[in-house]
Amino acid sequence: MIDELERLWGERRSRRAFYPDPIDRATLTKLFAAAQHAPSWCNVQPWRVAITEPPKTVALADSIIAAAKSGLPHSEVPFPLDYPTPYKELRVACGVALYKAMGIARDDKAGRYDAWLRNYAFFGAPHVAIVSCDRRLGPYVYVDVGVWLGYLVTAAASLGIDTCPMASVAAYPDRLRAELPIAETDVILFGIALGRADLAGPANACRTTREPVEANVTFCS
Numbered sequence: 001m002i003d004e005l006e007r008l009w010g011e012r013r014s015r016r017a018f019y020p021d022p023i024d025r026a027t028l029t030k031l032f033a034a035a036q037h038a039p040s041w042c043n044v045q046p047w048r049v050a051i052t053e054p055p056k057t058v059a060l061a062d063s064i065i066a067a068a069k070s071g072l073p074h075s076e077v078p079f080p081l082d083y084p085t086p087y088k089e090l091r092v093a094c095g096v097a098l099y100k101a102m103g104i105a106r107d108d109k110a111g112r113y114d115a116w117l118r119n120y121a122f123f124g125a126p127h128v129a130i131v132s133c134d135r136r137l138g139p140y141v142y143v144d145v146g147v148w149l150g151y152l153v154t155a156a157a158s159l160g161i162d163t164c165p166m167a168s169v170a171a172y173p174d175r176l177r178a179e180l181p182i183a184e185t186d187v188i189l190f191g192i193a194l195g196r197a198d199l200a201g202p203a204n205a206c207r208t209t210r211e212p213v214e215a216n217v218t219f220c221s
Helices: 002-011 025-035 056-070 087-102 109-120 141-158 173-179
Strands: 048-051 127-134 162-166 186-195
Touching (some): 025 048, 025 141, 056 127, 127 141, 141 162, 141 186
Antiparallel strands (some): 048 127, 162 186
């Protein structure tokens, strides 16, 4: 069983180009039902998810793109302003790999701007899931939502559904709240693009690396 899980984890990629064809409601329900098995502190199951289907996905994308073009981002959970070593180097390497795959040079400002805007078009995916949790529970439940996300992307990979978890869309919470049923007591955390990947899309040639286990895990005896 661990071999099959490791295969899924090893093959899974964050995809950034999708076919527009929607996934049927029954399959989406199966996916999110599987993720419901994720553990959480005191079993509170804090994740709340609003999932778009066409044509709502395009309408939401249009709204957020307009916001991105006209205003500064203001996520409800602050994004990091600084990445100290070793995180800075990993972040830079990720960006370099992505822009290289897309053929966008470092000094190509127009190309980089267009690539940035594609985040808010959800990379053409037919569905986007906007994930939030009750702010009254405090930040510790973000851990639970992170565990749930791991279950979700693994289950998606097993069903042949491609995903891209996205912090970027959380940068315009007002537009999300105007378009989706998100409770005022919730804090918006991130989005997830869902669909079938267009493997011919240049961004989908991007590959990132993983550090050896010793970089993250210390055994104490």
